Amino acid sequence: MIELVNIKKGFGDKIILPDVSAVMETGKVNLIIGTSGSGKTVMMKCMVGLMPVDAGKVLYDGKDFTGMNDHEKKEIRQQIGMLFQGSALFDSMTVEQNVMFPLDMFGRGTLREKKTRVMECLERVNLKEAAKKYPAEISGGMKKRVGIARAIVLNPKYLFCDEPNSGLDPQTSLLIDKLIKELTLEYNITTVINTHDMNTVMESGDHIVYMYQGRKQWEGSSKDIVFSKDEKLNDFIFASEFLREAKEMRQMEMFQDQNWRNQLKKD
Numbered sequence: 001m002i003e004l005v006n007i008k009k010g011f012g013d014k015i016i017l018p019d020v021s022a023v024m025e026t027g028k029v030n031l032i033i034g035t036s037g038s039g040k041t042v043m044m045k046c047m048v049g050l051m052p053v054d055a056g057k058v059l060y061d062g063k064d065f066t067g068m069n070d071h072e073k074k075e076i077r078q079q080i081g082m083l084f085q086g087s088a089l090f091d092s093m094t095v096e097q098n099v100m101f102p103l104d105m106f107g108r109g110t111l112r113e114k115k116t117r118v119m120e121c122l123e124r125v126n127l128k129e130a131a132k133k134y135p136a137e138i139s140g141g142m143k144k145r146v147g148i149a150r151a152i153v154l155n156p157k158y159l160f161c162d163e164p165n166s167g168l169d170p171q172t173s174l175l176i177d178k179l180i181k182e183l184t185l186e187y188n189i190t191t192v193i194n195t196h197d198m199n200t201v202m203e204s205g206d207h208i209v210y211m212y213q214g215r216k217q218w219e220g221s222s223k224d225i226v227f228s229k230d231e232k233l234n235d236f237i238f239a240s241e242f243l244r245e246a247k248e249m250r251q252m253e254m255f256q257d258q259n260w261r262n263q264l265k266k267d
Contacts, residue, residue, distance in 0.1 A: 001026045002047060002158065002190055007056035009046055016042045017214050020056075027188045029181055029204045031195055034211035035236060041162075043211065044194050048080060048160055049073060060158070078106055081151035081189075083161040087143040089135040089150075095122070096131040099150045106154065121149040125179060141172035145179070152183060159184070161193040165200060173197060177204045198237065201225070210236070 002024040009017040016039050024030040024047075032040040045051040047058055049065065058065045060076055068076070089098050096118055103114045122128045125145040130138055138146070144164060151159060161180060165173035177197075181204050184191040193200065201208065205222035210233050218233045225237060 001061055002192065003057075003059040003062075004043070004047065005057040005059065007043070007046060007058070008054045009042055009051065010054055015214065017046070020211075020214070020216055022209050022216055022219065023207075024190055024192050025207050026190045027185065028191070028206035029184050030190070030192045031201060031205045031208045032192065032211060033195060033201060033208060033236070034217075037213075038211040039214040040194050040211045044160060044162065044192065047192065048082070049077070078154060079157040081154065081156035081159040083144070083147045083151045083159070083164055085163040085166050087135075087147040089143055089146060091135050093134070094131065095127065095133050095135070095138070095146050098135070098146055099153055102150060102154050108154065117153060118149075121153050122146075124152070124183075125149045140167055141169075141175065144168065144172075144176050148176075148179060148183070152187070155187070157189060159189045159191045161191065161195075163195055163197075164193060165195065165197045170199065173199060174203070180204070201237065 004020055004022045004024075007017055007020045008015070020039075020043060032043060034040045042051065046053050049058075053066055057067070060079075063076070065073065065076055090101070093101070096115075099118045099121055100114055103109065103117065108114065109117070119128060119131065122131055125148050127142060127145050127149065130142060130146075135143055135146070148164075151161075159180075164176050164180065168176065177200050180191060180193070183189065193204075195201065202222050202225070205225070208218075208220060208222065208225065209216055210218040210230075212232050218228065218230045220228065225233070228234060
């Protein structure tokens, strides 16, 4: 679990996060959503330590990350996996070498042990056959899966994903969402995703934090969103007529499902 306690962050006179508290739950896909400029990217960067906070605390399983020395922070960072928006693969390295990079950086195991671990991760994302290929030889969706394999190679307790579906077609996006959710449940990871993708929000959002002008405007699950009366959230999620109609259909389906469950209990 990751807790943000009264986080404040600004640049000069401009305050981006005036006072934010939130909890990212273990074993769940936690989403940070909001329009451009809402503070969600700064919030994620503060969580992983890429930006120092001006005030407040970031707690990893109760340990104050913001108050740690460099050695203590390094230990936490070894438990963090990162999936970057553009995958951030090294063009001069093969898929296998890219996934092995974190193991080399932190000196984990012998060469044989590292190769075994790399192939385990590539097999988990269904890319074992691409091990010797270079990033230029694989598709965008495959690059994302390589990025996921690299992110989990150190058996992280915490996984951060920055716009994991950026640049992908809808079908591939669904596959990436499904894979991230499966890994989160399989390894009981605290997964945090910064996203604009509404499919991700509705299908994968175990716990969602909606940011508006640097503040936490709303939080809940994808099911809660369907019945939310928060006008700013609804304007963001259900911006088009099509999506508003889809919301109404989803509400009806959920009502019917609940009525069916209640009837079964009576019977």
